[in-house]
Amino acid sequence: MVRGWSPCVTVPCHSAYSGARDNAKLGTVSGDNNHGRRIMDLGYIGLGNMGGALARRLLREHKMRVFDLRPEVVARFADAGAVPTQSAQALARESDMVMTCLPTSAEVHDVLFGEGRVAEILRPGQIFADMTTGDPNETREMAARLAEKGVQMIDAPVSGGPHGANAGTIAIMVGAPADIFAKVKPVFETISPNIFHTGGVGTGHVMKLVNNVISAGVRAVTFEALAMGIKNGLSLETCTAVLQKGSGRSATTELALPKLLKNDFSVSFTLALMHKDVRLATKLGQDSATPMVLANIVRELFQTVINEHGADKDTQTLVKLFERTGNVAITAKG
Numbered sequence: 001m002v003r004g005w006s007p008c009v010t011v012p013c014h015s016a017y018s019g020a021r022d023n024a025k026l027g028t029v030s031g032d033n034n035h036g037r038r039i040m041d042l043g044y045i046g047l048g049n050m051g052g053a054l055a056r057r058l059l060r061e062h063k064m065r066v067f068d069l070r071p072e073v074v075a076r077f078a079d080a081g082a083v084p085t086q087s088a089q090a091l092a093r094e095s096d097m098v099m100t101c102l103p104t105s106a107e108v109h110d111v112l113f114g115e116g117r118v119a120e121i122l123r124p125g126q127i128f129a130d131m132t133t134g135d136p137n138e139t140r141e142m143a144a145r146l147a148e149k150g151v152q153m154i155d156a157p158v159s160g161g162p163h164g165a166n167a168g169t170i171a172i173m174v175g176a177p178a179d180i181f182a183k184v185k186p187v188f189e190t191i192s193p194n195i196f197h198t199g200g201v202g203t204g205h206v207m208k209l210v211n212n213v214i215s216a217g218v219r220a221v222t223f224e225a226l227a228m229g230i231k232n233g234l235s236l237e238t239c240t241a242v243l244q245k246g247s248g249r250s251a252t253t254e255l256a257l258p259k260l261l262k263n264d265f266s267v268s269f270t271l272a273l274m275h276k277d278v279r280l281a282t283k284l285g286q287d288s289a290t291p292m293v294l295a296n297i298v299r300e301l302f303q304t305v306i307n308e309h310g311a312d313k314d315t316q317t318l319v320k321l322f323e324r325t326g327n328v329a330i331t332a333k334g
Contacts, residue, residue: 040187041065043095045088045111046132047073049268051101053165054131054158056080057191067091088116097127097187099156104276105134105142112142124150129184131172133157133212133273135280136202137287139175143201152180154201156188157208161255161268168192173211175204209284212277215251216315217298222252223319227326236261236330256316263332265316272311275302 039062044055047068058064059081066082067090068074078084085091088111092098098118102108108130112119122128128151130139136155143153160170171194174181181197188195198207222243229239240261243253259265278299285292305313305321323330 040096040127041094042187043067043085043091043098044082044101045091045098046101046107047077048101048103049162050158050165051131052077053162054099054101054170054191055082057165057168058187061190062187065091065095088118089121092118092126093121095126097129097184098122099129099131101131103132103273105130105132105138108132108134109138109142113145119146119149119151122146122149122151126151127180127184128153129156130154131156131158133208133277133280134205136175136205136209136284139205140202152177154180154184155204156184157204158191159208159211160192163268165191169194171196173198173204173207175199175201175206177201206284209277209281212274213281213292213295213298216274216278216302217294218250219252219256219315219318220298220301222248222250222256223322223330224326226319226330227322227328230330231326231328259316260319260331265314267312267314269315270311271302271306271309271313271315271317274315275299275306275311278302 042058042062043065044051044058045067047055047066047070051068052073055064055066055077059077064082065085066074066077067085067088068077074082074084085094100108100111102111110116112128118128128146130153134155134157139153139155146153154174154176156172156174156176158165158170158172164170168191170192172188172192173196174184174188175198176184177200178197185195196207198204225248226236226239230236236257240253240257243249243257278295282292282295282299284290285295301321302318305318308324309317309320319330322328
C-alpha cells in the first residue's frame with residue numbers, strides 16, 4: 001500500500017464501491033469543432049500543483065469528473081464547474097478517458113491495482129492516460145495488465161511547470177499507439193498546442209526523464225558557476241542579466257535566477273521530485289547499459305541538499321549547497 005492513498009475520502013468505503021453511480025451525464029455536444037461527434041467523458045485523478053493546473057485547462061472546454069484525496073480541493077473544482085466524485089472507482093466508472101497526475105508510478109499502481117481498485121471496473125475501450133512523471137518500465141507493465149482487459153494505457157507527462165500549464169504553453173509528451181494518439185490529441189490540445197508523439201507506451205516517460213535530467217544538470221552547473229563568479233567579484237544581478245542574453249541561457253537563467261534575486265524559495269518543484277526523476281533516469285541508464293557519469297553526480301548533489309535542508313524544499317535550495325561548499329553568499333541573507 002502506498003502511504004497516504006485512500007480511495008475513500010468523503011464516504012465510507014462500502015458506499016464508494018457498492019455500485020452507486022454518479023448520475024451526471026455529459027452526453028453529446030454538436031458544434032463546428034466536433035461535427036456532432038460525442039465528446040469523450042473525462043475524469044481527472046490528482047489535483048495537486050501540476051494536476052490541478054492541467055485539470056483547470058481542461059475545464060475551460062470540457063465537462064469533467066474529478067477526484068483527489070483532499071475533499072476541499074474537490075469542492076473548489078466543483079465550484080469551478082467540475083463534477084465531484086466520491087472515489088477513484090466512481091470517477092472511472094463514468095469516464096471514457098481517465099487521467100492521472102500523481103507523485104510517482106507507485107501511486108498510479110495503487111490507484112489501479114491497490115486500494116483504488118480502478119482496474120477492477122475499467123471496461124474495454126476506455127483509455128487510462130497517466131500524466132505523472134513515472135517509471136517507463138512500470139508504466140509498460142501496468143499497460144500490459146490493462147491491455148488484457150481491452151483498456152489502453154498511455155503516458156503523457158508534461159514539462160514546463162504549473163506556470164506553463166496555466167499559460168497553455170506546457171509541453172506534453174505522449175507515448176501511445178498512433179491511432180490512440182490521434183484520438184487523445186484533441187483533448188490534450190485543450191491544455192496546450194505543444195503536443196509531441198514520442199512513440200509507443202512508455203516513451204513519453206523516457207522523454208520526460210531525458211528532459212528532467214538535463215534540467216537538473218543545467219541547474220547544478222549554473223549554481224556552481226555562480227558561486228565561482230560571485231566569489232571573484234561578480235554580482236548575482238550581473239550574472240543574471242548577462243546569462244539571459246548569452247550562450248549560457250537556459251530555463252534556469254530565465255526562471256530560477258530571477259527568483260534568486262528576490263530571495264524567493266517558495267515551492268514550485270520539490271527537491272524530492274527532482275531527485276526522483278534523476279534517480280529514475282540513472283536507473284534506466286543502468287538497466288540499458290548506458291553510462292550516465294554526470295547524471296549520477298547530479299543525483300548525489302540533490303541527495304546531499306535533501307539531507308541538509310529537507311526533501312520538501314524547492315529545487316532553488318540546491319544553491320545553498322554551492323554557497324556552503326564555495327564559502328560564498330550567492331543570495332541575499334535574511
